[in-house]
């Protein structure tokens with residue numbers, strides 16, 4: 159009885175006040191059409207779409223309680239898939255303001271033209287599905303649209319110029335599709351843009367200089383396309399820009415001193431272009447820059463007259479340029495950076511130039527002309543995880559690894575140097591080491607027994623040295639090893655007859671004096 163009374167009073171209340179109108183019949187039918195066009199749903203969302211009131215308990219659906227019209231449809235899942243197509247009936251949800259169908263992975267087909275009827279739409283996100291075809295030009299009828307993202311689909315063709323007339327757009331994301339052609343000139347009207355992501359497509363032509371007029375732009379990502387020509391000077395005037403990614407295009411020319419105007423910049427990647435010249439001193443005005451990637455260009459010089467620029471820098475990649483540094487400028491070496499990637503920069507000097515590395519996480523100085531020794535270099539490197547000094551001219555080996563030596567070091571590559579002397583037995587103090595490469599040096603003496611305590615090792619390369627004696631029996635404890643290489647040494651004696659040593663391929667042991675036992679020929683018993 160009580161339930162019936164409650165039900166009656168609620169219905170009466172809604173009738174009188176008009177405040178709780180149920181879901182509009184039109185909108186419910188449109189949603190059910192959408193549901194019917196999804197043939198498989200492992201997200202579990204659509205199983206909640208039952209009963210007559212779509213405004214009540216239908217996951218992802220929100221209504222205006224006064225009118226019962228659906229105002230927001232947000233279907234978003236990192237896990238699970240929906241397979242099917244986008245029903246054109248979505249165009250009947252006339253009062254929709256927000257439409258999100260993202261991360262469904264297996265929704266195919268095109269964007270229905272009917273979506274251009276949703277004139278109240280302010281946000282349209284159709285990310286990470288498998289939608290294809292062209293971006294419909296009549297989306298330009300969505301004059302209230304502020305955010306448009308079609309990131310991570312399979313759209314082809316050129317950008318519709320008409321989108322340039324949706325002057326309220328603040329966010330555009332067309333990244334990760336197969337779009338081609340130039341950025342239409344009509345896009346110069348999009349003065350309110352805060353984020354423009356066209357990355358990972360096949361766009362071509364020049365970077366339009368009108369982008370430099372979008373003073374509220376905070377993100378500009380044009381990376382991984384085929385843009386050509388010079389970077390327009392206007393781009394360097396975007397003083398609110400936080401992230402600028404132009405990497406992997408075919409851009410030419412130099413970086414002008416106006417780069418100093420990008421006062422808000424956090425991260426800058428110009429890698430993978432054909433840029434040349436000298437990085438201007440004004441770059442030190444980028445007080446907030448923490449990520450700088452200039453790799454794979456033809457840059458020839460770095461600022462050197464500045465002592466302590468770029469105070470926020472944590473990650474720097476200058477690899478594969480035409481730098482002839484001689485020594486590392488102070489503004490790099492005095493910084494407490496986390497990731498330093500200077501592989502292949504033509505750096506001379508010694509690793510000791512990085513004297514204040516307390517914060518350093520990874521240091522890659524591979525393929526330079528570093529000489530001298532690395533003794534003491536690793537001491538107090540408390541955060542260092544990865545050190546790559548391969549392909550240099552380092553001659554003397556570390557003589558003592560103490561307990562304070564880089565306690566977090568996991569990756570040590572000293573291969574392709576001229577290191578002589580012996581492997582110190584204290585190397586076993588690097589207890590967390592997973593990957594050790596000492597190949598292609600002139601290391602002499604025996605392999606220390608203590609290395610058998612380096613139980614974290616999964617990858618060990620001692621090949622192309624002059625090591626003598628046996629592979630220590632203690633190595634039988636290195637059960638995590640998935641790769642070893644002892645080739646081209648002067649080792650002799652029985653290989654530890656235990657997994658994984660007896661099952662590695664014979665090539666890992668070839669060209670030694672007299673290694674024997676599986677996988678090599680049996681040892682000759684006396």
Ligand SMILES: *[C@@H]1O[C@H](CO)[C@@H](O)[C@H](O)[C@H]1NC(C)=O
Nearest residue numbers: 271272273274275294295296
């Ligand atoms: C969208 O544009 C196409 C071609 O431009 C046109 O045929 C169609 O009628 C338009 N649809 C709507 C709903 O405006």
Ligand SMILES: *[C@@H]1O[C@H](CO)[C@@H](O)[C@H](O)[C@H]1NC(C)=O
Nearest residue numbers: 288289290291311312313314
């Ligand atoms: C993208 O669309 C093309 C046809 O236009 C199709 O051959 C290809 O398999 C699609 N790729 C994905 C990932 O859906």
Ligand SMILES: *[C@@H]1O[C@H](CO)[C@@H](O)[C@H](O)[C@H]1NC(C)=O
Nearest residue numbers: 348349350351372373374375
């Ligand atoms: C830029 O942002 C400011 C502050 O949010 C705002 O007042 C201004 O109207 C915006 N400019 C444009 C062109 O949208």
Ligand SMILES: *[C@@H]1O[C@H](CO)[C@@H](O)[C@H](O)[C@H]1NC(C)=O
Nearest residue numbers: 405406429430451453475499
């Ligand atoms: C720099 O950019 C290249 C892509 O051009 C990338 O491969 C590399 O990992 C980046 N370096 C760092 C340190 O992020």
Ligand SMILES: *[C@@H]1O[C@H](CO)[C@@H](O)[C@H](O)[C@H]1NC(C)=O
Nearest residue numbers: 477501522524544545546569
């Ligand atoms: C160091 O840089 C080189 C060249 O970019 C690369 O091949 C190597 O993997 C890097 N080392 C580490 C430890 O990341």
Ligand SMILES: *[C@@H]1O[C@H](CO)[C@@H](O)[C@H](O)[C@H]1NC(C)=O
Nearest residue numbers: 513534535536537538539562
């Ligand atoms: C390492 O740190 C300890 C304690 O902070 C300090 O006493 C020692 O001098 C440092 N060693 C080196 C080589 O910097």
Ligand SMILES: *[C@@H]1O[C@H](CO)[C@@H](O)[C@H](O)[C@H]1NC(C)=O
Nearest residue numbers: 559560561583584586587608
């Ligand atoms: C490890 O380092 C300590 C000093 O920190 C030293 O006393 C010890 O001998 C080292 N271990 C080996 C195996 O050399």
